[in-house]
Amino acid sequence: MNESLRIGICGFGVAGGALAVLLARAGHRVTLLERAPKVGPVGAGFLLQPSGQKILAQLGLFDAVAQRSARIERLEAFTETGRQLTDLRYDHAGSGLCAYGVQRGVLFSALHETALLAGTSVTLAAEIAELDETPEGVLVRDVTGRNFGPFDLVVGTDGSRSRVREWLNPGNGRRREYTHGALWGSGHLDSPHDALHQVARSARQLLGLLPIGEGRVAFFWGLRRDEVDALQKRGYERFREDVAALCPRAVPVVDELGGFEHLSFAGYLHSLPRRVHTGRVVLAGDAAHAMSPHLGQGANLALLDAECLARHLSQSPLPEALSRYAAERRSHSRYLSILSQVLSPFFQSESRVLGWGRDIALPLFCAVPWMRRQMELSVAGLKEGFFHRL
Ligand SMILES: Cc1cc2nc3c(=O)[nH]c(=O)nc-3n(C[C@H](O)[C@H](O)[C@H](O)COP(=O)(O)OP(=O)(O)OC[C@H]3O[C@@H](n4cnc5c(N)ncnc54)[C@H](O)[C@@H]3O)c2cc1C
Structure with a gap:
């Protein structure tokens, strides 16, 4: 429908990369602008949900990614006394x-x-400031x-602290930094399980181990932003x-990491902007809906956004394609955004x-078959609203 547009994509992460593949294959002239001086992923690993797997399969990349990743059958959480909260x-x-537990580098x-x-043409060391x-x-x-x-079209895929989002929403107040985040790193375990394993002590402490393939696991240790320095001062x-x-x-992983210099802190941010497009500028991925990672959905939403935007650009002329894309993606991203905002404090906050x-x-909800199913559909990325399935 839109013949060979000049498209600028700001940010080479999950959404930007997937969009570049789809749009360049559709015959558009695609330029990726990335602020990092070298291409490469940031962070240890993430959960590729069934919803995101479908899109990777459409890109023809699913088998290559799955082969190097860990199959995850379950999400289990325990209290520090060993009582099971979820399975x-x-x-x-x-x-x-x-x-699948996926190493970011593999994707x-x-x-x-x-x-x-x-x-696609890629320009590095290009930190976008304005449009x-x-x-x-x-x-x-x-x-x-x-x-x-x-460009005929600019797509803002510049992540949770998006400049393109700010440009579209000047003075945007709908952005909130969480007080909490996590230290992340990765190492090896002899026999990683087939589950994301999490242990929580009250809402103050959360530890996780996510197998990410090739014998590796991603390790995370949740804490408040302002506790990082004190933790480092106390010593490894x-x-x-x-x-x-x-x-x-988790101890063998911590031993292998060997020091705080091999752990990175990631702070979480929530944003659901009012405007996600004008006639020639549109947001996708975290730029359109940043959320805490507790539900493990962000990378999957980024892939779904990319597929949806590329499909509408192939079916409708430009301004209309962007409206259709925004309308189709609104319900799913709003649902997960609200859910993550409501649930995050139960996993990371100061509240006893x-x-x-x-x-x-949690154990009571899991014992009620309907509730349990809603939770299982939500984490699989297959529920796009409180009453709708994808
Ligand atoms: C600790 C942690 C754990 C997570 N775990 C999961 C999980 O298990 N499952 C899941 O689905 N999601 C998870 N997520 C979320 C997931 O990583 C993001 O939702 C996903 O990466 C979003 O993709 P994106 O392309 O929108 O943004 P990103 O992947 O963040 O990419 C944004 C890109 O834009 C670039 N950029 C930023 N600003 C500019 C600028 N001004 N100019 C040019 N380039 C710019 C950045 O350098 C980056 O390359 C996790 C996130 C974190 C922080």
Whole structure:
């Protein structure tokens, strides 16, 4: 429908990479602008849900990614005393379903290679600062004052702290930094399980182990932003003792990491902007809906956004394609955004009451078949609203 548009994609992450592949294959002239001086993923690993697997299969990348990833059958959570809080199973959400624990580098390399093969041009060290709509198209300016474009369409896939989102929503107040985040790293375990294993002490402490393939596991240790310095000052040995007290299974990973310099802190942010498009600029991925990672959905939503936007661009002329894309994706991203905002404090906050509430409520919910199924469909990414399935 839209013949060979000039498309600028700001941000080479999951959404930007997937979009570049789809749009370049559809015959558009695609330029990816990325602020990092070198291409590469940030972070340890993530859960690829059944919803995201479908899109990777459409891109022809699913087999290559799955082969190097870990099959995840269950999401299990325990209290520090060993009491089980959840045991959610993917095959309850659909026969044969599972998730994959994926090393970010594995997905990123697959997207990078395929985007280049499809004809995408990639410009690195281009940190986008602002946009300018001119009669010839949209110009994109980076922080050094370089201009890129003009483009017929600019897609903001520049992540949770998106500049394109700010440009579309000047003075946007609908952005909230969480007080909490997590230290992330990865190491090896002799026999990683087939589950994301989480241990919680009240809502104050959350530890997780996610198998990510090739014998590796991603390790995370949740904490408040303002506790990171104090933790480091106490020393790595004391941190190791804390980990051993909460989850002895994680100790070999902490030993292999060997020091705080091999753990990175990720702070979480929530944003659901009012405007996700104008006639020639549109947001996708975290830029359109940043949320805490407790539900494990962000990368999957980014893939779903990319597929949906590319499909509407192939079916409708430009301004209409963007409206249709935004309308189709609104319900799913709003549902998960609200759910993550409501649930995050039960897993990471200062509230003892929320921690107790969670420890009582979660096992009860899991014992009610309808509730359990709703939870299993939601984590699989197959529920797009409180009353709708994808
Ligand atoms: C600790 C942690 C754990 C997570 N676990 C999961 C999980 O298990 N499952 C899941 O589905 N999701 C998970 N997520 C969320 C997931 O990582 C994101 O939702 C996903 O990466 C979003 O993709 P994106 O392409 O929108 O943004 P990103 O992947 O963040 O990519 C954004 C890109 O834009 C670039 N950029 C930023 N600003 C600019 C600029 N001004 N100019 C140019 N380039 C710019 C960045 O360098 C980056 O390359 C997790 C997130 C975190 C932080």
